[in-house]
Amino acid sequence: MPPPYHLPSPRWSQGARALSQFKRRLIERPVKPLPTEEGDICVICFDELGDPDGLTHCRWGCGRAVHGECMDRWLLRRNDCVFCGAWWS
Numbered sequence: 001m002p003p004p005y006h007l008p009s010p011r012w013s014q015g016a017r018a019l020s021q022f023k024r025r026l027i028e029r030p031v032k033p034l035p036t037e038e039g040d041i042c043v044i045c046f047d048e049l050g051d052p053d054g055l056t057h058c059r060w061g062c063g064r065a066v067h068g069e070c071m072d073r074w075l076l077r078r079n080d081c082v083f084c085g086a087w088w089s
């Protein structure tokens with residue numbers, strides 16, 4: 001008789017479904033942008049963040065900010081947050 005853990009488990013597939021629902025919730029609800037403070041720097045160019053209008057925030061992870069222009073350049077190579085690795089859009 002084979003050990004029970006070789007059998008496909010219905011509980012596992014329920015867990016997988018719950019996980020994909022959880023991921024979808026994450027994608028649907030953007031996080032609040034974190035406020036920046038005087039002297040905060042952009043981790044891409046290490047310059048001061050400065051004018052909030054020129055910034056872009058991580059929406060699906062940590063909410064931290066970098067320069068919009070720097071993020072555009074970063075996104076040419078990859079599509080995730082510099083800080084937390086969350087999917088970026």
Ligand SMILES: [Zn+2]
Nearest residue numbers: 042045067070
């Ligand atoms: Zn920058």
Ligand SMILES: [Zn+2]
Nearest residue numbers: 058061062081
């Ligand atoms: Zn992030």
